[in-house]
Amino acid sequence: MITINRRIFNMAENTQPAKHPCNPESWVENYGDSLYRYTLVRVNKPEEAEDLVQETFFAALKNKNSFRGDSSEKTWLFNILKNKIIDHYRKNKNKPLTASELSASETEEGDGFMERLFKNQGFMEGHWNADNRPGKWGQNLNDALENNEFLTILKACIKHLPQMASAVFRMKYFMEEDSRFICKELDITPSNLWVLAHRSKLQIRECLEKNWMDK
């Protein structure tokens, strides 16, 4: 009888959610690298990633009393980091590219980009210009996904998107945010979003075809 009671007691104890500990002293050692790696593919420069990780730790330290232990320390830190990254996109969305970024980029503002890709007059208006039609990419595309060189080129192509377009792209694909959230955070309308999404896709596609397929 006693053993049964003890078993029931133990079970009750086990169903209590375990409170997760909070050890700021070992944050850097335990999570520094993983937070940094997560950020690195989401921003343009390593220094930006370092700063965001630092801001995350400092903010967490300041608010450590609000850590309730319902989720793990790691999850909590990652949530703070994600908010910092989205803030970073929002702050940068209208920042013009620096001279070096500009010279490396294929960015064309206004209608120039679309006019280069699609005919803008005549019977075939809106159809691909012969020189800029998508080419064939071959059969083994899936192999590329395992190829580090390909991923590096893809990352460089995203880097060369205009700031606002890259913010949209990153929030969609790297932060897995939905359209409504993206519009709200970046203060744009849904139709702005569709235009940016489309131009980014066209630009990334072209960038990959030029820099990867032609190799």
Add this chain to the structure above:
Amino acid sequence: MLKKMMNTLMLTCSKATQLISVKAYRKLSVSEKVRLRLHLLTCSACKAFNLQSTFIDKALEKLGAHAAHHHHLPEERKASIQNHITKNL
């Protein structure tokens, strides 16, 4: 006249590719879906764009999950953050 008829029935490549890009963000309407399908039947360039767009989506997901294992937060930065934490605990 012919052009007007073409426009309502058939999408231009510019519109078709727009729908292809946007379908990752929102559901297409039935009419949009039908017109896109019709366009893809007759346009090899947009068909290629469609395949490449799906591939790029997949690649971006992969890149997002890419852990960049060989990268580490630089030691000096680690030390300075650690220092700040220890001081302010």
